[in-house]
Amino acid sequence: MRQVKQKYVSKTASQLKPSGIRKFFDLASQMDNVISLGVGEPDFVTPWNVCEAGYASLESGYTAYTANAGLMELREEISSYLSEQFSLSYSAQSEIVLTVGASQAIDLAFRAIIDPGDEVIIVEPGFVAYAPAVTLAGGVPVSLETSAEDEFKVTRDRLKKVITKRTKAILFCFPSNPTGATMSEEELKDITDLIEKHDLLVLSDEIYAELTYDQTHYSISRIEGMRERTILISGFSKAFAMTGWRLGYVTGPEEIIGAILKIHQYTMMCAPTIAQHGALEALRSGRADLDRMKRSYRQRRNYLVKAFNQMGLSCHMPGGAFYAFPSIQSTGMTSDEFAEKLLQEERVAVVPGHVFGAGGEGYIRCSYATSIESLQEAVKRIEQFVERHAEKA
Amino acid sequence: MNEKEVEILEILEENARVPMEVLADMVDVTVEEVERMVKSLEEQNIILSYSSVINWDKAAGKDGVAAMIDVKVTPKREVGFDEVAERIYRFPEVKAVYLMSGAFDLSVQIEGKTMREVAFFVSNKLSTLDSVLSTTTHFLLKKYKHDGIIFEPEQKDKRIVVSP
Ligand SMILES: Cc1ncc(COP(=O)(O)O)c(C=O)c1O
Numbered sequence: 001m002r003q004v005k006q007k008y009v010s011k012t013a014s015q016l017k018p019s020g021i022r023k024f025f026d027l028a029s030q031m032d033n034v035i036s037l038g039v040g041e042p043d044f045v046t047p048w049n050v051c052e053a054g055y056a057s058l059e060s061g062y063t064a065y066t067a068n069a070g071l072m073e074l075r076e077e078i079s080s081y082l083s084e085q086f087s088l089s090y091s092a093q094s095e096i097v098l099t100v101g102a103s104q105a106i107d108l109a110f111r112a113i114i115d116p117g118d119e120v121i122i123v124e125p126g127f128v129a130y131a132p133a134v135t136l137a138g139g140v141p142v143s144l145e146t147s148a149e150d151e152f153k154v155t156r157d158r159l160k161k162v163i164t165k166r167t168k169a170i171l172f173c174f175p176s177n178p179t180g181a182t183m184s185e186e187e188l189k190d191i192t193d194l195i196e197k198h199d200l201l202v203l204s205d206e207i208y209a210e211l212t213y214d215q216t217h218y219s220i221s222r223i224e225g226m227r228e229r230t231i232l233i234s235g236f237s238k239a240f241a242m243t244g245w246r247l248g249y250v251t252g253p254e255e256i257i258g259a260i261l262k263i264h265q266y267t268m269m270c271a272p273t274i275a276q277h278g279a280l281e282a283l284r285s286g287r288a289d290l291d292r293m294k295r296s297y298r299q300r301r302n303y304l305v306k307a308f309n310q311m312g313l314s315c316h317m318p319g320g321a322f323y324a325f326p327s328i329q330s331t332g333m334t335s336d337e338f339a340e341k342l343l344q345e346e347r348v349a350v351v352p353g354h355v356f357g358a359g360g361e362g363y364i365r366c367s368y369a370t371s372i373e374s375l376q377e378a379v380k381r382i383e384q385f386v387e388r389h390a391e392k393a
Numbered sequence: 394m395n396e397k398e399v400e401i402l403e404i405l406e407e408n409a410r411v412p413m414e415v416l417a418d419m420v421d422v423t424v425e426e427v428e429r430m431v432k433s434l435e436e437q438n439i440i441l442s443y444s445s446v447i448n449w450d451k452a453a454g455k456d457g458v459a460a461m462i463d464v465k466v467t468p469k470r471e472v473g474f475d476e477v478a479e480r481i482y483r484f485p486e487v488k489a490v491y492l493m494s495g496a497f498d499l500s501v502q503i504e505g506k507t508m509r510e511v512a513f514f515v516s517n518k519l520s521t522l523d524s525v526l527s528t529t530t531h532f533l534l535k536k537y538k539h540d541g542i543i544f545e546p547e548q549k550d551k552r553i554v555v556s557p
Contacts, residue, residue: 025555038555045548128557177557299404299419306418349554370550372408376415 012136019128020355024339028349035378037366038349040177042241042322046278047289050240053281057274064273068265070098070249071276077283078249086209086219088232090251097261098271098279102207102235102248103129104264109203109231109250110137112259118168120203123154124357125325127177127205131357139168145358148327151316152181152359159191169201172220175208178356178365179325180301180318185218192223201256202230207248210239210290212320213298221252228253231260236275238321239290240282245275297322300368300375307379308366311386322369325353329362331389339364341389346381397422398430402439405431409443446542450535459488459504459533460511462519463497465526474498477524486514497529508532 006014021038028034045051069075075092082088090096099105106129114120114137122130124143131141144162146152154172174183195202202220209217221230235248248271250260264270301318308315308326315326328338335352342348353363368375400420404411411419417427434440449455466477474492481501482490489502501519505511515530536544 019557021555021557025553028554034554036550036552036554039552040556041552043550043552295400295403299400302421303415303418351555372411372415372419376412 016132016135021128021351024343024349024351024355027340028343031343031347034343034347034349035370035374035381036349037368037370037375037378038351039367039369040323041243041369042238042293043369043371044241044289044293046241046245047282047286049285049289050242050278050282054245054274054278057277062273062277066098066270066273066276068270069096069261070271071273071280074098074276074280074283077280078251081283082251086206086217087222088219088251090232091254094254095257096249096251097257097264098276099235099248099250099264100268100271101237101246102205102233104268104271105233105235105248105250106130106133106203106205107136108260108263109233109256110134110139111263112256113169113201113231114139115168117166119164119166120168121159121162121170121200122357123170123172123176125152125176125178125353125360125363126171126357127173128355130171130173140166142167143358144170146179146181147359148314148316148363152176152179152325153183153187154191156191156194159194163194163198163200167198167200169203170195171203171205173205173207175212175217175318175320177208177321178323178351178353178360178363179316180321180323181316182212182215182217182319183220184215185223188218188220189223192220192226195229196225200229202226203233204230205233207234207238208321209234211294211297211322213294213301214317214319217320231256236279236282239294240279240286241289241293242275242278242282245272245278247271247275247279297368300370300372303372304366304368304375304379307383311379311383312390313382313386322367324366324368325363326366327363331386333389335361335364342382342385345388346385348378348381348385398434401427401430402434405440405443409445446540448536448544450544457504457506458508458511459502460515461531461533462501462503462515463493463529463531464499464501464519465497465528466499466522466524467526468498469524477522480522481519484514484518486510497527 075096078096079090079092082090110133116138118139119142120134120139121144122141124145134141142162144158204220221227221232231252233250236242304324305315305317312330313326313328315324335354339350339352351365353360397420413428414424417424468474469476478490481487486503486505488504491500493500515528520528
């Protein structure tokens with residue numbers, strides 16, 4: 001029976017690999033008392049003022065569709081936010097579309113630019129949805145592997161090697177999920193001439209931009225010649241602790257945003273109205289909450305990364321997001337083995353690095369979006385685990 | 394006061410039990426440095442004490458009542474309200490004293506074992522002070538939030554265990 005039904009599923013869909021994160025979720029959620037470092041979302045609840053604005057929008061009867069691109073008021077607020085925070089200039093009228101999470105923005109961007117067979121370079125280890133999103137849009141994902149020696153940044157040499165005649169675009173995400181890597185203005189400038197020379201588009205997923213700790217975030221679209229070829233993706237999930245509100249946005253040059261808007265209009269109509277009202281409040285009054293959360297992430301990062309290095313799991317200092325990406329190569333285990341045993345023996349959930357693509361094997365992703373008490377306990381347990389397995393080796 | 398010291402104060406205000414080794418890593422200084430800084434903050438009376446917020450409603454065996462009293466006083470030449478405030482805050486049953494603007498002058502929070510005890514304090518100790526003109530006592534019925542801490546059953550982490 002299963003077989004028969006299977007035949008109706010499209011080739012594209014049946015060939016999609018299930019996410020490795022899903023597998024780990026299934027394992028971990030069957031157990032009790034798990035300390036989870038496997039969570040890719042803030043441990044803070046949405047700031048109260050934002051929730052209030054959500055209630056208020058319901059009370060005021062804002063329960064209908066908004067404009068396809070989203071509330072004008074919110075687009076204007078995003079436009080000035082991007083200008084104040086990141087020195088970017090995007091028109092609220094024609095260059096911003098509100099989406100159902102950054103996730104939908106990614107999907108839309110690929111659908112808007114990919115013709116069958118176009119190659120899209122994906123920086124890996126990277127967010128799990130990128131490559132499948134390229135495939136679903138009919139493109140071919142090509143992985144650009146980064147490594148710990150380069151602090152998981154994109155370098156000229158590595159980029160050069162993967163560009164072909166069919167390359168249409170490159171997708172970046174800095175600060176990165178899962179590595180926490182960031183790229184500075186100089187480091188970005190080092191690769192932009194290649195991008196121009198090969199006439200590539202850039203999809204820049206900057207959803208963690210606000211969570212940059214040691215330097216200020218610099219968007220690639222600020223570099224001369226880049227604005228006209230950059231699609232910038234962001235959202236409210238991470239910085240404003242609003243993952244469940246499902247609200248993101250995409251900005252870029254008018255022609256591309258126009259194409260994106262068409263697809264959005266036929267597939268999604270508009271982003272959730274209540275969430276848009278919440279987001280408006282987040283931009284207007286959320287700064288203090290954001291700063292408070294960011295300070296706390298930075299403190300926990302400092303603690304966790306140091307702890308990993310001390311227990312012999314070498315870990316570069318991530319400049320942003322809320323993930324540490326330590327190497328587990330010294331234990332001789334694969335990342336799957338390590339994560340599975342750690343979960344079974346010590347009840348700590350982490351995500352094996354290989355699920356994030358090329359270069360991820362040999363690492364685990366540990367989210368520090370969890371209380372300092374839980375982190376202390378997790379560190380204690382991981383330490384025990386590493387010691388126990390070192391003795392056996 | 395440098396940035397690290399402010400950061401240390403913020404962390405300790407939220408969680409006074411964080412071990413020194415962890416605190417040191419969090420603000421990225423050595424353990425010796427953090428210990429020195431905390432000690433100096435204590436000596437400067439910037440850190441006054443490390444306290445716990447207890448929800449006594451949930452702790453069986455200890456009942457008590459609390460009241461907030463609006464006090465009108467006549468300020469004294471030279472010392473203003475300070476002298477009478479001191480007379481009041483020295484009483485051990487007094488938990489807090491604030492100088493207020495508006496309809497009255499001092500807000501006095503007191504705690505006692507029984508309502509009788511509180512009433513006795515107000516009528517015999519507080520009202521009889523020379524400068525006290527009048528008092529209005531409000532008994533506290535339930536604490537919802539105190540010093541930034543919400544008094545409700547512990548919030549569980551509602552996130553799924555592993556997510557992208
Ligand atoms: C790099 C990256 N991009 C996009 C997303 C999706 O965000 P949203 O909740 O806005 O769809 C995530 C979520 O984990 C992410 O890590």
